[in-house]
Amino acid sequence: EPRACGTGDPRGTGACHEPAPSLVDVAESSLLNKLIHTSLVESRHHVEILQKDPNSPLFSVKTFEELPLKKELLQGVYAMGFNRPSTIQETALPMMLAHPPQNLIAQSQSGTGKTAAFVLAMLSRVNGAEKYPQCLCLAPTYELALQIGHVIEKMGQFCADIRVTYAVQGNRVLPGALREEQIVIGTPGTMLDWCFKRRVVNMKRISLFVLDEADVMIDHQGFSYQSIRIQRALPRGCQMLLFSTTFKETVWNFAMKIVSNPIIIKLRQEELTLSNIRQYYFVCRNREEKYEALCNIYGSITIGQAMIFCQTRGSADWLLVKMSKDGHQVAMLTAELTIVQRANVIQRFRDGKEKVLITTNVCARGIDVAQVTIVVNFSLPVNQEKQLDFETYLHCIGQTGCFGKKGIAFNMVERQTTYLMHSIEEHFQTQIKRLDPDDMDELE
Numbered sequence: 001e002p003r004a005c006g007t008g009d010p011r012g013t014g015a016c017h018e019p020a021p022s023l024v025d026v027a028e029s030s031l032l033n034k035l036i037h038t039s040l041v042e043s044r045h046h047v048e049i050l051q052k053d054p055n056s057p058l059f060s061v062k063t064f065e066e067l068p069l070k071k072e073l074l075q076g077v078y079a080m081g082f083n084r085p086s087t088i089q090e091t092a093l094p095m096m097l098a099h100p101p102q103n104l105i106a107q108s109q110s111g112t113g114k115t116a117a118f119v120l121a122m123l124s125r126v127n128g129a130e131k132y133p134q135c136l137c138l139a140p141t142y143e144l145a146l147q148i149g150h151v152i153e154k155m156g157q158f159c160a161d162i163r164v165t166y167a168v169q170g171n172r173v174l175p176g177a178l179r180e181e182q183i184v185i186g187t188p189g190t191m192l193d194w195c196f197k198r199r200v201v202n203m204k205r206i207s208l209f210v211l212d213e214a215d216v217m218i219d220h221q222g223f224s225y226q227s228i229r230i231q232r233a234l235p236r237g238c239q240m241l242l243f244s245t246t247f248k249e250t251v252w253n254f255a256m257k258i259v260s261n262p263i264i265i266k267l268r269q270e271e272l273t274l275s276n277i278r279q280y281y282f283v284c285r286n287r288e289e290k291y292e293a294l295c296n297i298y299g300s301i302t303i304g305q306a307m308i309f310c311q312t313r314g315s316a317d318w319l320l321v322k323m324s325k326d327g328h329q330v331a332m333l334t335a336e337l338t339i340v341q342r343a344n345v346i347q348r349f350r351d352g353k354e355k356v357l358i359t360t361n362v363c364a365r366g367i368d369v370a371q372v373t374i375v376v377n378f379s380l381p382v383n384q385e386k387q388l389d390f391e392t393y394l395h396c397i398g399q400t401g402c403f404g405k406k407g408i409a410f411n412m413v414e415r416q417t418t419y420l421m422h423s424i425e426e427h428f429q430t431q432i433k434r435l436d437p438d439d440m441d442e443l444e
């Protein structure tokens with residue numbers, strides 16, 4: 001029972017040969033990550049600075065007070081419950097708020113504080129007393145634009161005069177009726193329309209341009225072109241900030257087209273490794289036997305929380321019923337759920353309200369669900385050619401054993417697919433021990 005390869009390659013390693021994921025898929029997982037990262041993702045790494053103008057000194061800050069922020073903004077920061085800048089903010093904020101303005105390209109994983117940083121820059125740069133757009137911000141979808149808007153509202157709650165408007169499909173404007181809001185957030189197509197066709201924004205007066213989720217943007221051919229057209233019409237000296245969660249070659253090329261003379265900062269991601277994850281496999285004849293093996297695992301070790309990956313909605317449903325009947329508190333994550341529903345399921349699981357999370361492959365798409373005690377591959381992630389998707393395997397079982405913790409992963413395979421276990425061993429230079437469902441002493 002092979003599990004289909006998801007979007008395959010959330011970390012940009014090129015290991016999966018599935019068709020490129022659609023904008024919707026990528027934007028969805030991005031939004032989902034935003035919804036589930038309700039607090040900061042800490043990093044053990046330092047910020048790397050890749051390129052900088054030797055004439056501009058760099059400094060980083062440890063407190064928000066050290067930054068040139070208006071009183072109302074500092075109040076907003078504290079109202080959000082922020083005590084000190086995150087790792088990326090320590091370096092990015094002084095650059096973003098510097099005089100003269102500096103251009104910046106910043107890359108770090110979701111949840112590390114990029115949005116909060118550029119929202120602070122936007123609120124800090126615009127003048128609330130002036131009633132015209134001064135800052136443009138591009139995002140790949142309406143939902144993502146709205147997320148940014150929410151952060152602006154919250155962080156800017158004490159900046160009474162600053163207003164936001166959304167250049168998104170369906171938000172109609174009268175041609176020539178100039179907008180009065182200081183910040184315009186929108187998707188590239190509608191933003192282009194507002195700026196060039198409807199002429200409700202005077203581009204010449206824009207002093208800050210922010211492009212968020214550059215890696216999602218470039219998955220949509222039209223978006224890169226439209227973003228570049230907007231950028232070209234901005235006045236000299238307009239500050240440009242570009243953000244991305246990944247840094248593939250293509251993102252890099254795009255970023256360099258959009259942002260001139262940038263400082264580039266990067267925060268390395270916690271590396272997924274298998275070294276602290278014990279891996280086992282069972283050879284089973286059918287899903288009943290797989291289920292027996294699962295019960296034996298529960299009978300032998302104490303399990304805090306478990307994540308179980310299935311190939312199809314059908315087998316996920318089947319397992320859900322089985323486990324619920326056996327008294328487990330089980331939640332399920334499937335593609336049919338809306339983003340908000342999915343975020344809720346993940347949040348509940350993270351809060352420990354359910355001890356088991358069953359998921360179909362939607363979940364493996366670049367989303368960090370939680371740190372769990374065990375991961376079970378009820379079926380292995382393979383692509384249509386029945387080849388193993390190593391990246392997804394790594395990502396799935398990486399949900400256990402994060403941040404140096406010890407994790408355990410179990411794989412259920414049919415006899416004829418046992419060879420897949422060996423290919424994983426070879427690929428990752430690791431060992432996966434076969435377990436006998438009737439003799440779990442090995443697990444001790």
Ligand code: ADP
Pocket residue numbers: 034037038039040041080081082083084085086089108109110111112113114115116117
């Ligand atoms: P990103 O844009 O990199 O995904 P966000 O800016 O959305 O990250 O931040 C992720 C979460 O962390 C949000 O819930 C945000 O409110 C919170 N956060 C951001 N900066 C800080 C900070 N300095 N201190 C505490 N929490 C923060």
